Amino acid sequence: MSRATWRGLAGGLVLLALWEGVVRGLGIAPWILPPPSGILATTWTVRGALLDAGAMTLFEATAGYGIGAVLGIALAMLLALATPLRKLVLPMVVAVNSVPVAAYAPLALLWFGTGALSKIIMVAFIVGFTVFLNTLDGLLRVDPAAVALLRSFGAGRLGVLWRLRVPSALPAMLVGLRVSTVRSMIVAIVTEMLGSQKGLGWTIFEAVLQIDFLRVWAAILVASLISLGFFAAVGALERRVVFWR
């Protein structure tokens, strides 16, 4: 592990120790803020249920993520090639995207039920927009002189797209993909909170109703770890793909 990673870990441990000390020292009630030791203990006790819930949420998030990423990239390439269509469609896309996602969640539950499908569609929706807008921006922001050079070699639109636009867009595309990892988890969890019988969002919602705040925190811990892992995995992929940055 790198030095930065070690420093991050050390900082995290110090913070946890401080948290533990403050909660115990001031005698803060566990339903306001439980100590880390309590959260860890609870997480261990209910690990079976949390693992199931986490697996469900991760499945919804990654399935939606995959669908959204593929659709977003495909649409961006299509609109990069078809300028008139882009000028027609892009303002609408931006308008739809500027409405907060959570606002659509009840509709998704109404149309697609309270199972996994509604979560996957919601995640695909938000990931698709993020990846689409980032990728399109990257595809269009190429050096006009480089386009002229490729044209002088006899390259057509597709040649320019494949040899110049797509590789130039990779950095922006991967930023979109990286940012989308966390968003996909957030959207999956929020949509679960609004209606489902499974997943971490549902676990948190249930635990709040039962005033079981340690379980709320345990679920948050698992959600954070999954999010972090997903983010780190795509971040590692990004560093490999965009090696020239």
Add this chain to the structure above:
Amino acid sequence: MTNAADQLDQLLTVGEAPAARTKLQLRGVSRRFGAVQALAKVDLGIAEGEFVTLIGPSGCGKSTLFNIVAGLLEADPGGEVLLDGAPASLLGKVAFMPQRDLLLPWRNVLDNAILAAEVEGRPKREARELARAMAADFGLKGFENHYPQQLSGGMRQRVALMRTFLFDRDLMLLDEPFGALDALTRAMMQRWLLDIWSRYRRTILFITHDIDEAIFLGDRVVVMSARPGSIKLERRIDLPRPRDPALLTTPAFNAIKRELLDAVEEESMKTFASGAA
């Protein structure tokens, strides 16, 4: 490997002093952008195998002329652009090297060099072999797998030039390829380019701001007028080849330089007076 060596041999074969067949002929080529007349009736002929350098004040329409010759821009109706004596769309027929090297950061030296060959649909492996065989000539041996961001400015320009040479066209169009290099590197690159040119024999139109460079490299120097750009002066350079740096201080060189400086100065003053500079 033998295949690549054969091809390289073909590339390297020096023809006899080329017959004065005209490679490129511009007749009355004009171009207007809205209210601005960038080019006005440019007449210019370049013989096969000739190295023509072109100088002119900034804003004289050099880039417009280059884009027309590269086929990236249409000339206004009335003018003629003839390649090998026939009117032709020049896009894809001229090896064009822009001012900036425009190397792609995700491609290594070899893959940058074969970009044009790849666009043409030549098999990658074959093109790479040819590029590998050429790398030594271009001072890139041992750097074939480096990425552009790992190279010096002079090396990057050589990769760009190799890319231009590998785009196997009789006419090469070089737009201030050494403009961004420091004086020492530039002088070295000029000698190197002459060496490469004498071996690979291409017709070259070379644009520059540097009168010394124009004289040192060219068979003929063409001076463009202030906007609207047209050909103000053509001067054959009869200095012997191969040329070496000592040439730069000879009286013959200086005489030519004075003549050209006067012409360029006059045009620069016009540009200055019109507030375009």
